[in-house]
Amino acid sequence: MFKFSLFSPQPPLFQIKMDPETDSKLRIGFVGAGNMAFGIAKGIMSGGNILPANVNVSAPSNRNLGRFQEMGISVTNSNTEVVCGSDIVFVAVKPHLVRGVLNQISEYITKRHIVVSVAAGVTLATLEELLPENTVVIRLMPNLPCIVQEGALLFARGSHAKPNDAALVRSLLLRCGLVEEGPEAWLDIHTGLSGSGVAFVYLFAEALAEGAVKMGMPSSLAHSIASQTVLGAGQLLRDSGKHPAQLRSEVCTPGGTTIYGLHTLEQGGLRASTMSAVESATERARELGQNSATRK
Structure with a gap:
């Protein structure tokens, strides 16, 4: 055919x-x-x-x-x-x-x-x-x-x-x-990484914008810039072929603004929390699979 x-x-x-x-x-x-x-x-x-x-x-x-x-x-x-x-x-x-x-x-x-x-x-x-x-x-x-x-x-x-x-x-x-x-074993991981991960990115973008609002920027402008920041960073990450850590290091300068901000994120446990979020979403996807297999 x-x-x-x-x-x-x-x-x-x-x-x-x-x-x-x-x-x-x-x-x-x-x-x-x-x-x-x-x-x-x-x-x-x-x-x-x-x-x-x-x-x-x-x-x-x-x-x-x-x-x-x-x-x-x-x-x-x-x-x-x-x-x-x-x-x-x-x-x-x-x-x-x-x-x-x-x-x-x-x-x-x-x-x-x-x-x-x-x-x-x-x-x-x-x-x-x-x-x-x-x-x-x-x-x-x-x-x-x-x-x-x-x-x-x-x-x-x-x-x-x-x-x-x-x-x-x-x-x-x-x-x-x-x-x-x-x-197939990767599919539930993909659900946690990318299916649910989209919402994790939205939460981060929202937090970026709210940080700018806290510092005095109008909300509409802050959200517009935050969305463009996420878009641009993602496209550069995809198209450059570089590891995220390498791109991150290229933004940092000794004693500059970015390294101070990254230090604060590390203190807040951003990296560990994100890894745990992917893990939790993956485990939930596996639970759904087990439930669907046992439900008659």
Whole structure:
């Protein structure tokens, strides 16, 4: 059904070239209409190869469907309608809803489908147990910046997913941001690092701005500068290829303002608190996975 063009001989890194003729026929479905579904849909369609008419989204209410309609995407309240009309199905619902949703759509999943779950903590074993035998399953962990095509996405293949299945999903997601494949054990860590980490960055940005407000800067200006500071620092970190410690040292001068500020952050335990926050979020993701596996 699909034509693949492999650029790299190394399986973890290879990509497929999107073929406009075949990709225009690829049908994508989203069960769930939250922010993750919206961000992924925007990224997938931004390349122009996937036609809006071939994307369908379902949700139990119409509350979040309007923004998909604005992109020309078909919407419905029927999950089975989406599954029957799709080749790749993104299951983008809350973790506690996954079992019920998969029980509902399982009988409509065929050998042609690739099922991609974005539910935090729900393991590949649980997904494969709830779906028909030999179903191709991929577990994907995106994060909120997918909405602006600057996400960090990590995925793992199920036992029946082949390299070409992973390559197809990777190529669809490339415009959503950074896309990597790894073992499933890393996905919960990624949830703590990047999924929850986005909120940690927002908290830090808020604190930066409030510090400036405390020192006399107007709030609106302080928040604008704080957001640009986070954006610029992140882009420099990504594009320079340097270790964060190296970039940090380049900002510091002997006896200067930055080293005084860093000393205060160290006294407050910023580094240890951040590491513990990632650890806590990771452990919670693992708990969600254990709960989903035991819940019947």
